[in-house]
Amino acid sequence: xxxxxxxxxxxxxxxxxxxxxxxxxxxxxxxxxxxxxxxxxxxxxxxxxxxxxxxxxxxxxxxxxxxxxxxxxxxxxxxxxxxxxxxxxxxxxxxxxxxxxxxxxxxxxxxxxxxxxxxxxxxxxxxxxxxxxxxxxxxxxxxxxxxxxxxxxxxxxxxxxxxxxxxxxxxxxxxxxxxxxxxxxxxxxxxxxxxxxxxxxxxxxxxxxxxxxxxxxxxxxxxxxxxxxxxxxxxxxxxxxxxxxxxxxxxxxxxxxxxxxxxxxxxxxxxxxxxxxxxxxxxxxxxxxxxxxxxxxxxxxxxxxxxxxxxx
Amino acid sequence: xxxxxxxxxxxxxxxxxxxxxxxxxxxxxxxxxxxxxxxxxxxxxxxxxxxxxxxxxxxxxxxxxxxxxxxxxxxxxxxxxxxxxxxxxxxxxxxxxxxxxxxxxxxxxxxxxxxxxxxxxxxxxxxxxxxxxxxxxxxxxxxxxxxxxxxxxxxxxxxxxxxxxxxxxxxxxxxxxxxxxxxxxxxxxxxxxxxxxxxxxxxxxxxxxxxxxxxxxxxxxx
Numbered sequence: 001x002x003x004x005x006x007x008x009x010x011x012x013x014x015x016x017x018x019x020x021x022x023x024x025x026x027x028x029x030x031x032x033x034x035x036x037x038x039x040x041x042x043x044x045x046x047x048x049x050x051x052x053x054x055x056x057x058x059x060x061x062x063x064x065x066x067x068x069x070x071x072x073x074x075x076x077x078x079x080x081x082x083x084x085x086x087x088x089x090x091x092x093x094x095x096x097x098x099x100x101x102x103x104x105x106x107x108x109x110x111x112x113x114x115x116x117x118x119x120x121x122x123x124x125x126x127x128x129x130x131x132x133x134x135x136x137x138x139x140x141x142x143x144x145x146x147x148x149x150x151x152x153x154x155x156x157x158x159x160x161x162x163x164x165x166x167x168x169x170x171x172x173x174x175x176x177x178x179x180x181x182x183x184x185x186x187x188x189x190x191x192x193x194x195x196x197x198x199x200x201x202x203x204x205x206x207x208x209x210x211x212x213x214x215x216x217x218x219x220x221x222x223x224x225x226x227x228x229x230x231x232x233x234x235x236x237x238x239x240x241x242x243x244x245x246x247x248x249x250x251x252x253x254x255x256x257x258x259x260x261x262x263x264x265x266x267x268x269x270x271x272x273x274x275x276x277x278x279x280x281x282x283x284x285x286x287x288x289x290x291x292x293x294x295x296x297x298x299x300x301x302x303x304x305x306x307x308x309x310x311x312x
Numbered sequence: 313x314x315x316x317x318x319x320x321x322x323x324x325x326x327x328x329x330x331x332x333x334x335x336x337x338x339x340x341x342x343x344x345x346x347x348x349x350x351x352x353x354x355x356x357x358x359x360x361x362x363x364x365x366x367x368x369x370x371x372x373x374x375x376x377x378x379x380x381x382x383x384x385x386x387x388x389x390x391x392x393x394x395x396x397x398x399x400x401x402x403x404x405x406x407x408x409x410x411x412x413x414x415x416x417x418x419x420x421x422x423x424x425x426x427x428x429x430x431x432x433x434x435x436x437x438x439x440x441x442x443x444x445x446x447x448x449x450x451x452x453x454x455x456x457x458x459x460x461x462x463x464x465x466x467x468x469x470x471x472x473x474x475x476x477x478x479x480x481x482x483x484x485x486x487x488x489x490x491x492x493x494x495x496x497x498x499x500x501x502x503x504x505x506x507x508x509x510x511x512x513x514x515x516x517x518x519x520x521x522x523x524x525x526x527x528x529x530x531x532x533x534x
Contacts, residue, residue: 023435043435051458054424061428064413065436069428084418085455089425092415094407 060089075117134191219248367422420453464496
């Protein structure tokens with residue numbers, strides 16, 4: 001199976017041929033893989049070199065002329081480094097682009113903190129009207145990329161990762177999929193966190209929702225579960241979507257647990273699996289945290305009845 | 313009915329309440345006037361129009377006065393300058409002003425956007441000219457250097473940059489600003505920023521296969 005990033009290269013090469021409105025802007029990363037596309041469309045495959053402010057500025061300029069730019073590099077250099085360009089050259093100009101990142105939060109831990117971007121979604125959350133897709137499988141990445149490019153002139157972020165679920169689950173973009181129904185709580189698994197969440201909750205009486213689009217946030221499907229205890233497991237900064245859950249349940253007493261990558265610097269190299277374990281994002285870690293959260297809500301049968309009697 | 317250059321101080325007065333303006337407000341006035349009066353072609357909304365992207369969004373009174381003088385926006389808008397319901401802020405917003413190609417204010421965004429605009433028009437076979445205007449202190453921003461190196465390397469010959477040089481950069485550009493552009497393959501010349509004929513000649517200098525920079529020198533800010 002190819003990776004999401006490899007699929008992005010295949011699909012974008014096709015989109016450039018299919019749709020003359022599309023233009024690809026690169027900052028050296030992945031440029032070698034677009035050699036053929038560059039030869040076929042020299043005016044629409046643009047590698048600006050290692051210049052990420054310009055990467056976004058050029059995308060904004062292309063959009064001002066009516067084109068549909070796709071800008072790509074690692075998440076750290078696509079969102080964090082040129083963040084003001086995203087704010088001003090896209091959102092404030094009133095134009096749109098598709099930003100496609102790679103490496104995410106922990107894809108290359110041996111590369112260290114400089115190549116980790118757990119804050120990308122939280123940063124984009126400070127801006128209005130962004131669609132954010134977090135595919136969990138290369139097939140989903142393809143579907144969401146095609147949807148993003150065809151999504152009018154909206155600003156869309158597609159967050160690609162080497163972290164992937166074993167099988168694709170195709171949701172309508174913007175809708176959560178119900179993977180399992182239970183009676184105690186709802187657990188939302190975002191993108192590549194699904195396999196671990198399903199393993200963690202295999203014998204728990206919880207509803208599991210799968211989210212491959214996190215903005216806009218599918219409050220309707222969350223509310224339809226009927227639960228007011230919600231755990232959301234995200235492959236980026238822990239708690240990034242807590243406020244979305246709070247807004248979805250604002251009129252109800254509710255509790256939210258946001259699991260994800262911790263904010264603290266984690267000065268270890270190693271592998272993705274080692275990092276997921278250290279962050280408590282492997283199946284065992286997720287299970288432990290879910291149990292702690294749901295147990296608090298539902299103390300053992302005995303004391304619960306006693307307290308009821310006392311209160312009467 | 314268009315207005316003459318002589319009436320620009322009156323138009324600026326509608327924003328500031330004064331007929332006389334200091335150098336900061338007028339440093340761009342002649343460069344903008346010559347550009348809009350004699351060089352730019354097309355009107356807002358026309359796909360083949362030349363584009364002017366005001367990057368140096370600070371002190372936009374001269375820009376607004378020229379737009380009003382050229383009937384590119386209602387003169388009455390000038391009166392509300394900076395007011396809550398006015399489309400005219402102390403930094404321009406393209407969403408509020410149809411004739412403004414970009415919103416600006418934060419420095420160092422116009423030239424990269426102009427490069428992207430030049431590339432977008434080129435990809436669509438559109439030969440319209442793209443102009444942007446920056447300041448010599450704005451030139452400090454690294455994003456400009458990303459843009460000018462790339463535009464020079466590609467030889468984007470529909471791209472033009474006006475640099476208003478009022479010697480306000482904290483650390484002066486040793487060797488001059490034109491040399492920076494020339495080093496990256498741009499055509500570049502330096503002229504008196506108040507001399508209309510010199511500005512026009514510099515704006516219309518042929519520059520085949522290369523982007524073009526005009527450094528317009530005006531009186532020092534301090």
